[in-house]
Amino acid sequence: MEKSPTSNVKSVFRRFSLFRKSDGHIKKKQSIRSLKAFKSEDKDEKVTPETFEFKTTEIPLKPCSDSQIKDYIQTDMLKEAYLNLLSLHRELKLEQGEALGEGKSHSDLVNKEKDLNLLYVALMDKMSAIVRNSSALPSCNNELLVYVATIILEEEKRQGETGAMQGWRDAWRDAVLNGVRDTLKKVPLDSREQNASWLPVHLEHLGNAVVGHLGKVKTELLSSYPADFNVFETYVSCHREAVGEHLKSLLEKVTELKDYYALLDFIIHSYPSDLQGHQRALIMEEDLNKIKTSYCHCQKEDFKLKLENFFILETEVWKKKKSPEITEDGFRSSKIDTDICQLIASYAGNLEKIDENLGKSVVSSCLEELNPFYTRFEKEFSQHTVSLLTSDLLDCCLWVEYHITYINSFSSLKENLQCYKESCSAQVEKLEKEVDGLTQRLRQTLMDHFKSEVKPYMDGMMTKKWLKTDEDFKEVVSIVENYSGLCKSMRAPSVQTFVNDVHSYVAKEYVSQLMKKKYSCKKPKNEDAAIKLKEQWNELRKLFVEMGSSLKWLYPLGNYLSDIIGMETEKNIKDLLHPLVSNYPDISKKQLSAVLSFRDNGFSLEKHNVINHFTVLKREAGNPNHEHSFFTDIE
Template identity: 25%
Template sequence: MLTLDYHILICVFFLIKLRFFPPHSFDRAFLRVLGSFSARMRMRMRSRSNSSDAGGTSPNLLQDQSSRSAGQGWLKGKFPKLFRSQAGPTGTAGVGGSAITDGQQIHEEEPPVVIPTFEQNLEDRNLREAVQLLIEQEQRLFGEIRESVALKCHEEEVKKLATDREALEELVFQTLEKSLEIDGDNMAAALRSAVEAVQLEEQQDQLWRQNQRTSPSWRPSGWRKRHDSTLRRLVERRLDNEEDQKTPNNQQSTLQADVQGMGRQLKEDLLLVVKVLKSCYPPDMDICNLYARMFHQSFSARLKKIADYVLEDKDGTLLLLWVNKYYPGILQKPELVNEIDAEALGKLLPEHLLEPLEEQFLSNQQSELKTNLDNILKEEKEKWTNGDEPSREDNCYVSPVAYDVIVLLNGRVTSAQMIVGDQQKAQSITVQLTDFMKQYKTFQEDVIKQNRANSKSLIKATLDCIQQFSDVLVKKKLPLAENVRESCLCVLTDMRQSAHAYLLNPIHKVLKPHYQKLGTSDWLKKNPFEKLMISVKKELEDLQGSSPSCHQELMGRLHQEVTEQYVRRLLKGDVKLKDREKQQNAYQTITDNAESLHKLFSSMGSQEDWLKEILIKIAEVLKLQDVPAIQMQIVSLGSAYPDLSEKHVSALLKLKTNLSKTDRKNVKETLVDTLKETSADYDTRPFFCRIEIK
């Protein structure tokens, strides 16, 4: 055959090259081509020899070709010359021959280049090389096939190729099915080779799709599609096996054991994919996200089946935890976070299945929270009913109510947010806090109304609770809905006012006789005010026992109320300041009194320094004689305290009996104009609005 003659010419060319060129310059790459070519020729000759033996009519292909070549005569007598020894001055011969040295013949042979056969590649798990050989054979065979007659000539080779492909395909996909069982470099190398084989097959499928000739029966092979389906089955099997092998312990239900087992297997396998399998795949296959999608879909399908059934509370909570905490936590592991697109995966369960689970969970949380809050208040009531005094820390009465409630709410809302994965949904359970605050207020009213021996100490302890609640609500340290926050703050404000009134009203009753002498003629003699101060000091001792911040606030409240009583009695008094001297005397008395009040209450913790300034500004009005100066002082007072009214100014100016009615009118008009411009711009503490002038 011509093909065989052509091959013999190539062999002759190499024999000549061996004769005239040294071994180190020999082209090894070309030798490999020659070896591969020879291997194919041997395969063809074996095939034809087998065909001849079966039929009993055809001679051996190699013998037939050799006899024809010999008959042509053009190679006759050439081979001996090619191999004849031609020793030079150094006594060396060509490659593959022998050298004569000192009369001795030394044989030096180049080691033969061994090209692995398909069977050897298959045995060694060199799957890429094996598929490459079959593709080359496929290209040769089907490249030669033009007509159906030619196909019959290659029928045996095509059958052999198909058989080899089946063996190779089986081994490739056996290797892929064990992808998640890699425990050594050899298995990783085999997987890498299998992946490359799949890629080569995919490329060959693409070539045949573009070719107009009749393709082999196995094209397209669809190995890439089968690769994906194989991995999908592998993932299903991994989760199935993990589910079947898990047995619940004493604290777990069967469902909990199954779900946790599958989740654990998912985490371990994804870590294996990132750490090991990723290196066996090309980047374009994005194997990490491929596996992540498959595990996500499989795990999600199992959870959907579970969610379709009516679940116990703890089972529903477990599903929510896996959807919103455990599973996202796995994907956020440092090893996985940069390899897997968690956002593209989405949630494990759809909204229509999550909503009933969330509603069931949140409803239970509300019920449990209400029970816990009721128990906290119930315990406080029992202590008070039994006559117990609140405990003391650093000589201050304290109550555990606020601390217990704040810790409870923080824990419940934080836990709920973690389980449902949404802060607003989690905050919905805090609606119970509004009812609790109202009950707490009702309880405080009962304590005040019954006024038992331990009521005053409990109210002092309650003030500290009110302060703690207010701090966390104002600073938004508690995760509450805004409407709940505002409602609770309103209740706390009422409770604080009520507690202050309960503690301070008895003091004002004692001080009332002293208040009544303010604004009278005796007042200017200082005796009434000095007696007032003595009584205040004595009564302040009974207000000890609140926490430092609450005591400071209570002292500030009393400081303001005493100052209000002072101004009220002054404006309602019957003292007449007819001339400059009496007005100057009143000015000095008021400023001295302001300083005394300031020193006393500051020493007790009050921070209300502004109260002193009010009295001084009032005293300045009484001292001034010029109307314009009086107008300026009233403007200053009205600007600082916009709740100053015309009635207040009128009552103050009436003390200055030497001021005409017209002058008083002008001063009041100046105040009105000032208030129109400034009242909307000030947000000051109320003072004059608490002093009613008829």
């Protein structure tokens, strides 16, 4: 049965114990064999923890001088140095015992003990240097490591003795750690000026160095130690500690987002997989959180900078009066929504495999940063494009196109960011409100401009001139047709809202002209007015059907009013009131009176009866919650 490393080492020091207890059996002039002599005696046998014994070597009866022991230590002759230290220790104990019995001064012995301790310290330092170099150098003297391990084991057995030196195993581990540190210092590290990818390249070399070094530990160093030293586990632990320290020093040099990402990727994802299962973390959780915090801060600044660049690109479009791009499906669009979505997706995608919670934090930060961006965009857009309205017709059309473009872009952005609603619900909901508010204001600005274009021509309706010419109405139709063409490049649902707003405004403005008592037709002109009103209303209806208006309930109104105005006798008007009141219950007595005045502003009993009948119908209808409101907003 093969002897274990520990049992072999114990047998060596069992001999040491026998030598210490049987001084009389030791030859007085026995010389100490050098390490070289020992090697030459067994030149064909490799020294290992399993085979190493001091064989015929014995502790000298008389230790050599301190300077000679120092020389042994300095020249790596550990066996000779250690045996003489044991002899010196034994001699000191004997002298201390004699001095105690004779009551002599201890001053010389105190100095001798100090010298012995200094020699032990020197031996420990030399052993640490050997272990350290065995980690850092491509190859090492494995036999020296066998002696190092054997001495450590013997000294650990002596821990209970008076004056025994402590901390041998700790010193060994510290030496291992320092050797690993030395190895990592040799990993190539370019500066940022030398190589833009300095950190990813260095981390790749670092990972390879760790794997290579641990491979060397398995093949070259493991056989030099007894099993209870847990050599490989110790080296793994020291690599993690040294790499963690190294990463903390690298963090001080990191300023760019890609480098923070490379650092996180290495720590969490790319660090050699065979070390991931060990209990000790590569770096402390507190330090990892600092890196994550720094990453988030850097990412936020990067996102703000990218948003600024997007904004500058849009500003250049306005300054140079570039026409917005039209997508394959015919909609005007800016790339700003696509760029923003792709940027956020790239942040989230990069972190997906590293840290899910960090990915959520980054997305949340981006979404929050969009809110002030919208506010600034709206203000700057208005200031940069308002001059287009004071220029020629083409610039006015371009102004409209820009508004449609950004209504489309920001609506698209809102839709595309819905994928983050589950993970960042509060931020997405706030963003939705911001985008809805922005697109609503852009639509309203567009609508206000449309009103300003149409209003002057609407004011010319229901007059004597209106009866004679269609000039003003044709201008209204032309403007509506122009917006109808532009609206084809606006995406749903904004286009539906805008078309309905245009339809509602045109219908109310047209009908309101009847209420302003600008003109009274009287017979037979009331018949001509009724015909014209019906023709124009139907032409408008055709326009809004083509535009896709969903306000179908408005279509019958023009015919109702036209029939009232064109009715030959006033008493027959009562028969027309029921469908009018049923479908448009918010029409008032004053408003009906204005329509009747347009037909004929004279007083008659029949007109009075019509008003009374209207009052009865309204009273019978009560105040139902009608689906639509039209006349309420007409003065």
